[in-house]
Amino acid sequence: MSHLNRIRSAETAKNHLSNPIFLCVLSNTDTCQIPGISAAGATTELNDYTPAADAEIVEYGCPRSAPEMPMKEGGAPTPAVITRAALQLTRMPYLFINAGLRFVPEVPAIDLGAKPGRDIRQGNAVSRPDVIYANACRIGSQIGKLSGSVIIGESIPGGTTTALGVLTALGYNYGVSSSFSANPLEIKRDVVRQGINASVITISDARDDPMQAIAAVGDPMMPAVAGMVAGIISSVDAGSDTGTQDHDIILAGGTQMAAVYAIMKHLGMDMGRISIATTKYVYHDRSVDLDVATQDLGCHINVVDPGFADSRLSGLRKYDAGEVKEGVGAGGMMYAAGILGIDRKTLLGKIEAVYAELLTCVNSE
């Protein structure tokens, strides 16, 4: 079990982060419009606004352009509040990446020129994932010269279904997590089955060329993250003069990042210093055995216990009941905050303050 740093509060982490940066990839896929798939938005119709609203909450504390909160009425808050809190406490630099947004937030972002993903049931989900990958690679190669440690998160409603799509296409049967407390895994499996049948992709095809799996049943976040990682790694090979010799790359998320990890592995990338960090809420999700999945993939995983059971705010305690669980890089940013010396109590206090601030925006609307 050497691949797993067992569940713990983040401050006990022993790793080191050199000059870290957080990258938040924002994407849409029409897959999130399938009823019952995603709890990322206030309603299924509003799911498309979630990445833009998440970015605005990370940046400003309140949504600006999005018409609604990226969360259910009375439900657990978007993990954007966790990410904002961790960024504020660590003062870590961060950049947003537009990798196929339907609605562009009022936040500057690096535009990869990607289009939103289509409903995977047609088996033709992503146009030119190789171009998204190549553009992301170019950005990653610059980021890699600036930072020795990169934490990459995502916000894409419907993303666990596309993760299931690509994992299934690649021949893995791990299951995936969900932003619902009751995971609609059977709906997702049915959607994926339709997409794979429509695309006629085989496991052999997908493993030979994972871009085909993304094109068939994936989403635009995937080639964006994989390309950035490839670019970051290449910046070392290019012999940058910045003193950076090697990079720690943390994929901040649960099953979606396991899918990206699987893609990169089958692309033949050097996986040496790439790991996953996520919350215990995903790790404990019975719909997916992330322990088995990461061990099978050979991926080191760090699991963080945010300690929300002790929160004074009922919305945060709902994470402990399985709502939302993860997203916007929240697990990875909590992990990073711990490494950078922020103790769990301080972090929880800040998350509560950011959440309270967010509830004020709701009330003032």
Place this chain on the structure above:
Amino acid sequence: MSHLNRIRSAETAKNHLSNPIFLCVLSNTDTCQIPGISAAGATTELNDYTPAADAEIVEYGCPRSAPEMPMKEGGAPTPAVITRAALQLTRMPYLFINAGLRFVPEVPAIDLGAKPGRDIRQGNAVSRPDVIYANACRIGSQIGKLSGSVIIGESIPGGTTTALGVLTALGYNYGVSSSFSANPLEIKRDVVRQGINASVITISDARDDPMQAIAAVGDPMMPAVAGMVAGIISSVDAGSDTGTQDHDIILAGGTQMAAVYAIMKHLGMDMGRISIATTKYVYHDRSVDLDVATQDLGCHINVVDPGFADSRLSGLRKYDAGEVKEGVGAGGMMYAAGILGIDRKTLLGKIEAVYAELLTCVNSE
């Protein structure tokens, strides 16, 4: 004359650059469509493609999406070749900023959400420069955590006319340079006069609120650069943990950057570590006394002699005859390359190689 590091080859520079990054701001203004104003494109009609083509040349060595070369047939090459050469030799990280592009290049860029500028003759040139400034400030505050030295260049055809507009609005009478060897300064002055009359802006208004000058007769590059600089400076005030205490900020350009410097000064920004670096071709332009202008503004200027008179390529020797002169941060990047230990001969050889590569793209079209 302590503000001026006299003309020299860049390698004699004594400054220090800590972990530098190059930011290239790409913008359009309809002002470049006024006949006779700009030599930045192959023809006046094609001027609008120049920033996108410049970005593609810096990134790939050849234009991709743009229909033509950003230069006159048989004329001096775009300064993008100089910037590409300097970036390759120094391996400096760089990012493109889309600050109001009409045509988006096939290069990932940070999107500030700006619109192209309008023809300044109407006196209503830039919509909401304060929003562009605020967005740029947010990006600058992240960049400032990553780098101790920031070099900022631009590509905006028609930009010397908008520079003249803002300098005139602010009550300065320095003249401006030109990408033509024969500067159409009288056309520019007439255009600016029309714009200022149409906007009814007074010098007092402009000095109190330089955003009004930009809105009337400026361009979207200006609030983008000013905002990024403000953000970079603010990242120090915020007490970043990255070890960066203060930043050297180099505005890479001639009269356009003098205009941005004047704007920032009247915004009340801390100008302590902001300087200009440009080529001797702008510095020697008789249409503008950059020496007097920078001394008057209190701006330190570094002037680089690229040594193109010695080039084996006639296109580069045309810089010595006054064509093109500067752009895409070329002067600042040559200056930075010198500080980073690249000697002038090596740099010239690389520029010639990049230019030769560019001529191949032309021929293969």
